[in-house]
């Protein structure tokens with residue numbers, strides 16, 4: 018059953034490839050150094066304007082003055098250049114864009130703006146363009162090519178694109194650019210300490226919010242747009258101080274935001290942009306009430322009066338239906354199959370009895386060590402089902418000579434952050450995690466994801482394995498499967514087939530025996546591309562789908578995608594009850 022040799026080679030290759038590049042870790046927090054001073058509102062596009070005689074800001078100077086409050090803006094690129102000289106050409110322009118070239122793209126909705134091929138084609142403004150260069154983003158990824166023009170046109174968007182394909186920039190760029198060029202509106206009087214962000218980015222975990230904040234700070238460096246993060250488990254006082262210094266874009270987890278809203282320290286009255294990252298997670302049962310409270314029951318402008326962008330790699334149809342409450346005349350964009358994994362990840366499934374899992378993991382790690390890129394740092398992320406299980410496995414690994422750490426919901430925020438830092442730096446190259454680390458985290462050099470315990474939902478599997486094989490790099494994912502996972506067999510084998518993976522015959526037999534859909538919450542229909550915008554469902558259409566849906570298009574190849582005739586009826590204009598060509 019074991020495929021150790023080829024597995025180890027794969028791990029080694031993936032490790033070598035990933036180790037060839039550097040990582041980045043920016044400071045957390047805005048890190049302003051001088052005392053805050055409340056000042057009158059200056060619209061972002063008028064902030065940080067150098068006087069005509071000033072030379073342009075060099076790429077990597079020290080702190081610059083942000084003239085809104087006299088504070089210092091810390092250079093978020095500093096760490097990249099000081100400690101990680103390889104956060105450079107190789108890291109980002111080495112992205113294997115060919116891997117994305119024939120990726121299918123589908124859009125639906127009215128008057129879909131055409132995609133662009135280069136950043137130069139989009140008017141994002143000089144300062145943002147300069148930051149894109151500093152990030153070494155040479156050209157936009159497919160989701161960026163499609164989503165950015167849609168958002169810049171002011172349209173609401175539900176976007177689904179594979180893990181690691183650059184969705185963060187796809188929603189950050191239009192927001193930053195829109196704030197820079199937008200008209201300033203006088204703030205309504207309210208409690209002196211209330212702040213009025215113009216954009217809100219919500220994400221499901223603290224670590225992901227921190228990461229989005231770091232990214233957004235890089236993209237908005239020297240633009241005058243101020244980004245602040247608020248998440249639970251950290252002292253609120255410090256976050257309040259940051260907010261008081263001014264905020265244009267607020268990145269937050271829902272719980273902490275509700276707290277800030279209830280204390281009237283934040284008002285959503287001025288929100289022009291709302292982005293939900295991992296939107297399907299944000300709208301599933303766990304989060305939906307909080308999201309409804311934030312979006313519908315506070316003072317946020319209604320859909321249509323704000324611009325709303327929903328992003329994820331997975332979008333089950335029932336969640337799409339829920340999400341449509343938050344959107345107005347939106348465009349649905351799918352890059353790759355909804356909920357599919359990227360072909361860049363080699364997926365292995367091994368049959369391992371519950372009692373053999375530890376020794377099997379040990380074998381994998383030994384083989385990885387023996388074959389792996391000696392001296393080069395390859396990180397392994399191991400997913401388990403429970404917090405207790407995570408602690409136990411970490412302890413066992415450490416006592417067997419494998420430096421490991423763990424991240425889960427029972428650890429303090431400080432411990433969680435420490436664990437993540439220790440993993441990223443390679444100090445503990447094995448991270449045992451629960452699903453808290455499954456979504457969104459962009460950790461360079463994760464060459465191997467092990468599903469020690471498989472999740473019960475195929476979408477969770479897609480997100481977990483997506484921690485490797487990011488930004489055009491290859492990765493390896495190994496899953497331990499046994500009778501307890503029988504309900505996943507069908508979904509797993511279908512997903513693997515869709516992503517051109519070898520499906521073991523024993524898994525196909527399990528799949529053939531399993532009842533029901535087996536795709537769990539997946540929104541796709543088999544391996545067919547298209548028909549995933551829930552508005553195209555014939556059952557939905559009969560109930561008045563024409564109110565929602567008109568037009569759309571798709572292509573099997575990126576090059577020929579939406580450009581080939583966007584418009585209300587280019588997809589055929591299905592009327593009520595008419596089955597979509599993709600169904």
Ligand SMILES: Nc1ncnc2c1ncn2[C@@H]1O[C@H](COP(=O)(O)OP(=O)(O)OP(=O)(O)O)[C@@H](O)[C@H]1O
Pocket residue numbers: 109110112153154155156157158161178179180181182183184185186329330456457458459483484487488
């Ligand atoms: N145009 C680009 N050129 C090169 N690298 C890019 C580009 N856009 C994004 N990246 C890099 O790709 C990596 C993945 O991006 P990001 O984290 O936004 O993916 P994602 O699609 O949000 O993934 P997930 O679904 O896991 O949240 C990041 O390291 C990012 O810096």
